[in-house]
Amino acid sequence: MNKVIRGKVHKFGRDIDTDVIIPARYLTTFDPLELGRHCFADLDESFATRVSEGDIIVAGENFGCGSSREHAPIAIKGAGISAVVAESFARIFLRNSINIGLTVVEAPGITNFVEDGDEIEIDLENGKIRNLTRDREMNFQPLPSFLKQIIDAGGLIEFAKERLKTR
Amino acid sequence: MGKTISEKIFEKHLIEGNPVAGEFVLARVDLVLMNDITAPPAIEAFYKIGVESVFDRSKIALVPDHFTPNKDIESAMQVKMMRDFAKEQGIEHFFELGRGGVEHALLPEKGLTLPGMLIVGADSHTCTYGAVNAFATGVGSTDAAYAMALGELWFKVPETIRVNLKGRINPWITGKDIILYLIGKIGVDGARYKALEFGGELIKDLSLDSRFTIANMAIEAGAKAGIFEPDSILEEWARSFEPEPNLVYPDSDATYSEIIEIDVTEIDLQVAFPHLPSNTRNVSEINEKIFIDQVFIGSCTNGRIEDLRIAASILKGKKVAPNVRLIIIPATQEIYRQALKEGLIDIFIEAGAAVGTPTCGPCLGGHHGILAKGERALSTSNRNFVGRMGHKESEVYLSGPSVAAASAITGYIASPSEVL
Numbered sequence A: 001m002n003k004v005i006r007g008k009v010h011k012f013g014r015d016i017d018t019d020v021i022i023p024a025r026y027l028t029t030f031d032p033l034e035l036g037r038h039c040f041a042d043l044d045e046s047f048a049t050r051v052s053e054g055d056i057i058v059a060g061e062n063f064g065c066g067s068s069r070e071h072a073p074i075a076i077k078g079a080g081i082s083a084v085v086a087e088s089f090a091r092i093f094l095r096n097s098i099n100i101g102l103t104v105v106e107a108p109g110i111t112n113f114v115e116d117g118d119e120i121e122i123d124l125e126n127g128k129i130r131n132l133t134r135d136r137e138m139n140f141q142p143l144p145s146f147l148k149q150i151i152d153a154g155g156l157i158e159f160a161k162e163r164l165k166t167r
Numbered sequence B: 001m002g003k004t005i006s007e008k009i010f011e012k013h014l015i016e017g018n019p020v021a022g023e024f025v026l027a028r029v030d031l032v033l034m035n036d037i038t039a040p041p042a043i044e045a046f047y048k049i050g051v052e053s054v055f056d057r058s059k060i061a062l063v064p065d066h067f068t069p070n071k072d073i074e075s076a077m078q079v080k081m082m083r084d085f086a087k088e089q090g091i092e093h094f095f096e097l098g099r100g101g102v103e104h105a106l107l108p109e110k111g112l113t114l115p116g117m118l119i120v121g122a123d124s125h126t127c128t129y130g131a132v133n134a135f136a137t138g139v140g141s142t143d144a145a146y147a148m149a150l151g152e153l154w155f156k157v158p159e160t161i162r163v164n165l166k167g168r169i170n171p172w173i174t175g176k177d178i179i180l181y182l183i184g185k186i187g188v189d190g191a192r193y194k195a196l197e198f199g200g201e202l203i204k205d206l207s208l209d210s211r212f213t214i215a216n217m218a219i220e221a222g223a224k225a226g227i228f229e230p231d232s233i234l235e236e237w238a239r240s241f242e243p244e245p246n247l248v249y250p251d252s253d254a255t256y257s258e259i260i261e262i263d264v265t266e267i268d269l270q271v272a273f274p275h276l277p278s279n280t281r282n283v284s285e286i287n288e289k290i291f292i293d294q295v296f297i298g299s300c301t302n303g304r305i306e307d308l309r310i311a312a313s314i315l316k317g318k319k320v321a322p323n324v325r326l327i328i329i330p331a332t333q334e335i336y337r338q339a340l341k342e343g344l345i346d347i348f349i350e351a352g353a354a355v356g357t358p359t360c361g362p363c364l365g366g367h368h369g370i371l372a373k374g375e376r377a378l379s380t381s382n383r384n385f386v387g388r389m390g391h392k393e394s395e396v397y398l399s400g401p402s403v404a405a406a407s408a409i410t411g412y413i414a415s416p417s418e419v420l
């Protein structure tokens, strides 16, 4: 896992649902790049073309609510986003992101801390986010150690391989 | 310390960890479900894990329902991948078109979801099986692959919000109104990360179909599960599948993060306005005429026989408004057949409705009734997000079957009392 992530912020509101992240009509594939091209198609058509590799999404409460489609974090990753920082996440989206290796950070207060277009740096190990544009810093609670095991293994598939060896 | 239903079920399935709210555990699963959207990535992930075979071929359910009957070549390829996988692995519960239906109506009907089970499904509405006292929760495709390979999964044992239902159910009110009312009260993230546990004196007056509807939409309040306390109705149902059902009751001193009391007597027919299921209003308080282009009665929320009976009782001898398209889709083959036997399908067609073969279809804007730009639908399904049923500039309102049927007749959102 990349311990420090740096990138430009694309800011979203609250209750961003997975239908908006990737509409059902694109679910006939699970190719990351193809899904990435349609990421947020109904909310912001230009999103996929505006994202540069490594950019970061910042959002309000309940990011990723709705359908369990794993295509949602895959589309975000496929669009080139390196991390999603939100006030809070819907649980299936959080699971899926951890399982496929999309970095997710729950950081209450984040929406007042950064504006669209800001450059931020996330220190995952120490639970710190620095706003490089506005020169300020905030803390967040790093993930519990149980989930770190999965992330450190490289996602749930790698975790499964390790677990099969120990059983 | 007393335990909630959820804690007790995790305790029974525990492999590693401490089964109390807030803790992470590894637990055994009794059933793993996937559909035609979520199975293909799960199958691919399963092969990457590198095991030869699934943990138990009788504990996996594969249901093609979202884009089935296949709407295009891509979806046909996805279902073919499921079918081939089912054959290769000898999976017992693959439900071919014509022998299945919408997953969450189908699996309980087949007796695959029973009290006390721990069930995961790569579909967010897996929480539906809480109606039969199972801990059932939606997961992603990689989770499903892991569970198929190892027969276990990681969980955070949720805190529980207890919901006590009491009072008397008014005419036309069903489970849909109760759950929409609750979501309107607590919001789309009101139960995020938590389990909703339903109990109270009213439960015994609720049909199983209504309970399925309530548990189905627990996820619309962000809940991980929506689980009902067992009663004699459930026990009798479960006995038709197994001699000694494993009913799980909460302890009287269980720890709840919150207790919500709902007097159902006060609940009016509910409608959720665009674009969130929490955006609810009483039908009687809608003062303007909200004209609609399409009405959909069906889905895993309200495509069961009780819903079709209610719709038929209102549509009988009436006609669908000239400007409205009414689409009715029984959720499973068995429900379809029962509706045929009872003459309900005839009533629907006579009224001018299009009756379709079991599928998710319009619920997710998949096929079989997609909305054009600027169109407005009233749907008995569970989600009204932007673009859910079609064009991003279309609108979806949600209601139970009685309001849906009445509105199909008037052409605008209406209560059944307006047409009867």
Ligand code: SF4
Residues within 6 Å of the ligand: B065, B066, B102, B103, B104, B123, B125, B299, B300, B301, B359, B360, B363, B364, B381, B382
């Ligand atoms: S009917 Fe709708 S909500 Fe239910 S499983 Fe199908 S797509 Fe999902």
